[in-house]
Amino acid sequence: MKRNVNAIWNGDGIDGNGLLTAQSGAFNKMPYSFKTRFENDNGDLGTNPEELIASALAGCFNMKLAFVLNEANLNPTELNTNATLTFIDGSVISIELILKGKVPNLNEEKF
Known part of the structure; x- marks a missing residue:
């Protein structure tokens, strides 16, 4: 079995951001960034x-x-x-x- 996830990253490490998409559709263009290690734009914890x-x-x-x-x-x-x-x-x-x-x-x- 092979599974595929696509990760796109734009920008530098601190201010950049990316999108994660799973082949299965479990998540599609899920945003992630250095900030989401700690909190997202709403102040909530991110993944x-x-x-x-x-x-x-x-x-x-x-x-x-x-x-x-x-x-x-x-x-x-x-x-x-x-x-x-x-x-x-x-x-x-x-x-x-x-x-x-x-x-x-x-x-x-x-x-």
Whole structure:
């Protein structure tokens, strides 16, 4: 499977801005900029590429874990994963995943 996302950037790093579009249509021309790392033009928090990376990893992790549990004849009712991405000096240093789940008939020993 291949998925495509298009990222357009206009201008310099501080004052520039860009648009993100997903092949799936989940987002189309979603704006991002240096400012949206902290807040958008309305003063609200905005998204940023690092947040999107962390959310993609958490989402993929949950989905894969659900399939692995299904193969073991276990059916999760909820998998809740928090992803914390650490970004220092222009590089992703780490992404920590913390999972909380509800899986009937699964105890710590089995997990």
